[in-house]
Amino acid sequence: MLAMNYRGPRRVRADQKPMPEILHPNDAIIRVTRSCICGSDLHLYHGLVPDTRVGMTFGHEFIGVVEEIGSSVQKLKIGDNVLVPFNVACGQCAFCKQELYGNCHESNSQATAVGAIFGYSHTAGGYDGGQAEYVRVPYADVGPTVIPEDMDHDDALLLTDVVPTGYQAAEMAGIKTGDTVIVFGAGPVGIMAAKCAWLFGAARVIVIDHIEYRLEFVRNYANCEAYNFRSLEDPVLFIKKTTDWFGADVCIDAVGADASGNALQTITGKKLLLQAGSATALHWAINSVKKGGIVSIVGVYGPTDNLVPIGNVLNKGLTIRANQASVKRLLPRLIEHVRAGRLNPKALITHRIPLEEVADAYHIFSSKLDNCIKPVLIPPSARK
Numbered sequence: 169m170l171a172m173n174y175r176g177p178r179r180v181r182a183d184q185k186p187m188p189e190i191l192h193p194n195d196a197i198i199r200v201t202r203s204c205i206c207g208s209d210l211h212l213y214h215g216l217v218p219d220t221r222v223g224m225t226f227g228h229e230f231i232g233v234v235e236e237i238g239s240s241v242q243k244l245k246i247g248d249n250v251l252v253p254f255n256v257a258c259g260q261c262a263f264c265k266q267e268l269y270g271n272c273h274e275s276n277s278q279a280t281a282v283g284a285i286f287g288y289s290h291t292a293g294g295y296d297g298g299q300a301e302y303v304r305v306p307y308a309d310v311g312p313t314v315i316p317e318d319m320d321h322d323d324a325l326l327l328t329d330v331v332p333t334g335y336q337a338a339e340m341a342g343i344k345t346g347d348t349v350i351v352f353g354a355g356p357v358g359i360m361a362a363k364c365a366w367l368f369g370a371a372r373v374i375v376i377d378h379i380e381y382r383l384e385f386v387r388n389y390a391n392c393e394a395y396n397f398r399s400l401e402d403p404v405l406f407i408k409k410t411t412d413w414f415g416a417d418v419c420i421d422a423v424g425a426d427a428s429g430n431a432l433q434t435i436t437g438k439k440l441l442l443q444a445g446s447a448t449a450l451h452w453a454i455n456s457v458k459k460g461g462i463v464s465i466v467g468v469y470g471p472t473d474n475l476v477p478i479g480n481v482l483n484k485g486l487t488i489r490a491n492q493a494s495v496k497r498l499l500p501r502l503i504e505h506v507r508a509g510r511l512n513p514k515a516l517i518t519h520r521i522p523l524e525e526v527a528d529a530y531h532i533f534s535s536k537l538d539n540c541i542k543p544v545l546i547p548p549s550a551r552k
């Protein structure tokens with residue numbers, strides 16, 4: 169089968185790989201009909217995630233058709249159209265029982281800090297991902313969800329990650345009626361977080377990025393204010409000024425380890441790898457939220473350390489909330505939001521690219537070319 173193949177930092181290609189096989193009675197093999205590239209894949213692509221092995225297939229945002237099931241699978245049948253949450257979760261451990269599916273204790277048993285994610289390095293379990301024609305999905309009775317008949321498959325695709333992550337960012341931020349919300353990052357996740365902030369009662373939503381076409385997109389899509397940090401003298405000062413020097417009620421970091429905007433963070437985090445990526449957006453979030461405020465982090469950082477102003481967290485009495493999104497927990501309510509038209513995920517899709525051209529797709533998305541917001545890869549078998 170054809171699959172994306174990681175060859176080292178900034179080198180990926182489409183290659184033939186052996187078909188995945190059922191290895192456990194609760195596995196399913198899914199024939200992928202479309203998959204996305206995510207900002208999280210860029211951390212892998214840029215070489216920022218430890219133990220990203222050559223030969224791995226990335227891809228944790230995919231939908232497809234059930235091709236084969238193991239002997240114990242009860243909830244799926246061959247031919248079902250399913251969306252597959254990005255978390256690999258057992259459904260039975262102490263954490264899954266609390267609906268912390270992003271923190272499953274079983275699916276990545278070599279690690280106590282990191283749960284498992286499809287196609288996300290051996291740090292996150294070593295499972296091959298869905299940027300391929302076929303993918304093995306473990307715990308098939310837990311994650312995969314049959315796509316409702318009335319749902320557009322592009323919407324279903326974005327329910328595997330972007331929508332739940334944006335929504336959980338707003339939820340963890342504890343947004344109350346009347347709050348001013350700052351979202352750092354106007355990628356798909358930040359765009360969705362800004363959109364969801366209104367659902368929780370925000371009175372003002374401000375997005376910060378430095379890519380003009382994304383700022384323009386989020387202004388229209390999420391009906392919010394959006395500013396380019398390169399045209400501000402200091403984004404923290406700007407946010408303080410525009411909130412009567414109080415600071416924002418909540419700040420959301422939807423950037424993570426690939427952040428730009430601070431030379432020291434960029435050199436130590438992205439060039440010399442002395443910390444787990446650049447924590448520039450998190451730094452700004454902590455410094456521009458009000459005293460007693462909440463910083464919600466969905467931008468991904470590695471398991472090792474980062475330079476963050478912990479003294480300001482202490483002295484301002486901040487609450488920091490962070491996690492990988494728990495997709496399965498959120499799906500029922502998000503399907504309703506999409507049905508009711510309150511969220512329109514598919515509007516984020518700007519590119520449909522054949523899987524054979526995966527190298528170009530990564531380059532376009534990584535370099536923010538051609539007004540790219542969200543690229544979708546289509547395997548050859550899904551184009552027949």
Ligand SMILES: NC(=O)c1ccc[n+]([C@@H]2O[C@H](COP(=O)([O-])OP(=O)(O)OC[C@H]3O[C@@H](n4cnc5c(N)ncnc54)[C@H](O)[C@@H]3O)[C@@H](O)[C@H]2O)c1
Nearest residue numbers: 207208353355356357377423424427428429467468492493
């Ligand atoms: N927690 C989760 O469950 C989860 C799920 C999906 C994605 N993520 C993470 O969310 C983050 C965003 O994902 P995405 O797909 O939107 O990525 P993306 O790369 O498309 O977008 C990131 C955006 O941040 C902007 N940016 C860079 N530095 C900035 C700064 N200092 N301040 C403000 N903006 C800045 C970039 O210009 C870009 O537009 C990534 O870190 C990704 O790994 C987390």
Ligand SMILES: [Zn+2]
Nearest residue numbers: 206208229329
């Ligand atoms: Zn993702």
Ligand SMILES: [Zn+2]
Nearest residue numbers: 258261264272
């Ligand atoms: Zn579990």
